[in-house]
Amino acid sequence: MKVKRSIEEINEKIKTGKAVVLTAEEVIGVVKDKGLEQTAASVDVVTTGTFGPMCSSGVFLNLGHPRPRMKLGEAFLNSVPAYAGLAAVDLYLGATAIPPTDPANRNYPGDFIYGGGHVIEDLVAGKEIRLEASSYGTDCYPLKRIETRFRLSEINEATLYNPRNAYQNYNVAVNSGEKTIYTYMGILKPGMGNANYSSAGQLSPLFNDPLLKTIGIGTRIFLGGGIGYVAWHGTQHNPSAARDEKGIPKGPAATLALTGDLKQMKPRWLRGLSFLGYGATLQVGVGIPIPILNEEIMGCCAVSDEEIFAPVVDYQSAYPFRESGNLGLVSYADLKSGSVTVQGKKIPTASLSSYAGAREIAANLKEWIEAGRFTLSVPAAPLPSVDAGISLNALPQRDPEKQEDK
Amino acid sequence: MIKQKVVLRFPPHIVEQPTIYHLIKDFDLMVNILRADINPKKEGRLMMELSGSETNYQRAVEWLKEQGLQIMNLEQQIIWRSDLCTHCGACTVICPTEALMFERPGMTVRFAEEKCIVCELCLRACPARAMETLVENANSR
Numbered sequence: 241m242k243v244k245r246s247i248e249e250i251n252e253k254i255k256t257g258k259a260v261v262l263t264a265e266e267v268i269g270v271v272k273d274k275g276l277e278q279t280a281a282s283v284d285v286v287t288t289g290t291f292g293p294m295c296s297s298g299v300f301l302n303l304g305h306p307r308p309r310m311k312l313g314e315a316f317l318n319s320v321p322a323y324a325g326l327a328a329v330d331l332y333l334g335a336t337a338i339p340p341t342d343p344a345n346r347n348y349p350g351d352f353i354y355g356g357g358h359v360i361e362d363l364v365a366g367k368e369i370r371l372e373a374s375s376y377g378t379d380c381y382p383l384k385r386i387e388t389r390f391r392l393s394e395i396n397e398a399t400l401y402n403p404r405n406a407y408q409n410y411n412v413a414v415n416s417g418e419k420t421i422y423t424y425m426g427i428l429k430p431g432m433g434n435a436n437y438s439s440a441g442q443l444s445p446l447f448n449d450p451l452l453k454t455i456g457i458g459t460r461i462f463l464g465g466g467i468g469y470v471a472w473h474g475t476q477h478n479p480s481a482a483r484d485e486k487g488i489p490k491g492p493a494a495t496l497a498l499t500g501d502l503k504q505m506k507p508r509w510l511r512g513l514s515f516l517g518y519g520a521t522l523q524v525g526v527g528i529p530i531p532i533l534n535e536e537i538m539g540c541c542a543v544s545d546e547e548i549f550a551p552v553v554d555y556q557s558a559y560p561f562r563e564s565g566n567l568g569l570v571s572y573a574d575l576k577s578g579s580v581t582v583q584g585k586k587i588p589t590a591s592l593s594s595y596a597g598a599r600e601i602a603a604n605l606k607e608w609i610e611a612g613r614f615t616l617s618v619p620a621a622p623l624p625s626v627d628a629g630i631s632l633n634a635l636p637q638r639d640p641e642k643q644e645d646k
Numbered sequence: 647m648i649k650q651k652v653v654l655r656f657p658p659h660i661v662e663q664p665t666i667y668h669l670i671k672d673f674d675l676m677v678n679i680l681r682a683d684i685n686p687k688k689e690g691r692l693m694m695e696l697s698g699s700e701t702n703y704q705r706a707v708e709w710l711k712e713q714g715l716q717i718m719n720l721e722q723q724i725i726w727r728s729d730l731c732t733h734c735g736a737c738t739v740i741c742p743t744e745a746l747m748f749e750r751p752g753m754t755v756r757f758a759e760e761k762c763i764v765c766e767l768c769l770r771a772c773p774a775r776a777m778e779t780l781v782e783n784a785n786s787r
Contacts, residue, residue: 291732293773351770426736427771434739511732513773523732523774576753590739592773594732595753 241534243280250284251615259284261609263602264443271542280538288445289527289601292593296404297522298334302396310383313375335522349422355520358512363392365507398502404474408446408494412437417556422517435587440598441545441572445528448541450487456619462527462605465509468500473623491551527605545572649697651720656690673706680763723764726757730776740771
């Protein structure tokens with residue numbers, strides 16, 4: 241390979257304002273015009289972005305100690321339960337948590353108008369949050385009940401920690417049944433009335449580094465409008481999923497665990513969502529810079545929607561009952577055109593992930609780098625990739641009365 | 647000639663009156679009813695397209711007001727909060743009239759008020775709840 245540069249060299253150029261940065265969308269045309277080698281020689285960083293619903297998200301909070309002290313047992317933030325099985329005033333609030341008083345799907349399809357994701361958005365927006373907590377009381381933590389209000393700026397820490405974000409590819413959801421169904425992939429009309437997808441495709445971070453050659457533990461990223469880091473591989477990380485000859489997965493594959501300081505983030509990029517009949521969640525803005533270390537990495541960043549395919553999955557039966565197989569593959573170019581053809585039928589498409597948002601995130605990250613406000617980090621360790629031998633497990637379901645361990 | 651989509655709101659005491667009959671018979675208007683409902687408080691709401699001569703239309707509007715009905719242009723019924731919209735596009739396959747649609751290639755959502763028939767399906771289909779209605783009625787929450 242003729243082009244060879246290091247992250248240190250790129251950072252030097254960023255500091256002197258000389259780094260050449262393009263978004264993953266902009267670079268496609270440049271590579272087509274100028275070729276791989278010339279583009280790799282001139283471009284230092286490609287920025288990516290995605291802004292979709294990501295249920296496996298949440299925030300660790302340390303509220304500070306009340307007087308007298310209290311070891312929070314059950315805790316509610318704006319009526320949404322937070323996990324308190326940690327030290328005295330540490331909590332974890334998950335994006336999909338809903339108040340115990342929410343009728344959920346007893347009033348089908350439920351509205352899920354306010355959940356954990358909405359509390360996170362309100363926290364970031366600087367709004368007052370109502371805390372209600374109870375406890376059993378101890379000699380060191382005598383207080384048994386507290387009701388108060390606080391703002392994000394008044395508590396010690398708020399660390400967004402999302403166990404699974406930025407899925408590398410995802411299903412396209414359809415419904416072959418006779419009734420409308422309400423899913424985390426949106427409202428699916430009967431008789432395959434619509435096909436919903438949820439990836440930014442060519443702008444999505446992990447489509448631009450399909451084999452995880454640059455993204456690793458400690459990679460500095462755009463997270464929720466602030467600066468975050470790749471903490472680990474995400475849950476259900478499945479790099480061994482089937483891939484094409486360029487390494488692009490043909491279905492859900494790699495994932496990332498992301499973390500960052502909530503106090504730096506913006507409500508614009510952390511939005512509470514309500515999915516009719518499914519639940520509450522959080523829309524998370526993520527942008528990852530890809531250092532162009534050589535032509536091979538440049539080639540990965542040149543990927544376009546025409547080359548990326550997603551499996552069409554029937555959410556009427558195949559998904560909920562874990563039946564294997566899919567209804568074929570469709571390209572993101574077709575998905576974004578407004579309709580796809582599945583089994584001979586033309587179906588209108590809709591997205592759950594905001595492509596306009598993804599584009600804006602990639603542009604924001606580009607601006608940060610060009611302005612010298614954001615430098616690239618060298619990963620502390622690589623993420624498990626295709627050679628790690630990872631396979632996904634299903635939950636064992638055996639007779640709970642027959643204990644194998646004696 | 648005038649052609650206008652309107653919303654009529656009927657207070658409970660006149661919800662049972664044959665208002666539409668009078669619009670046709672006395673004012674020579676063409677009426678195309680888009681949707682009608684009555685809420686638990688017995689207030690009626692009727693969405694329709696009216697067409698006819700300018701004079702007749704204005705006389706009919708005056709007459710409706712005299713009867714105690716509220717009349718509003720339909721375009722004002724559903725509000726797209728562009729400040730809340732994340733431009734995901736989930737609404738675009740739910741909207742039956744393509745009033746909500748994707749503008750390509752920018753992939754931003756656009757709301758064409760004139761195509762809206764106030765079916766209100768978008769209110770709950772929008773994950774960010776960026777679609778709002780001014781009026782409370784039997785079908786929205």
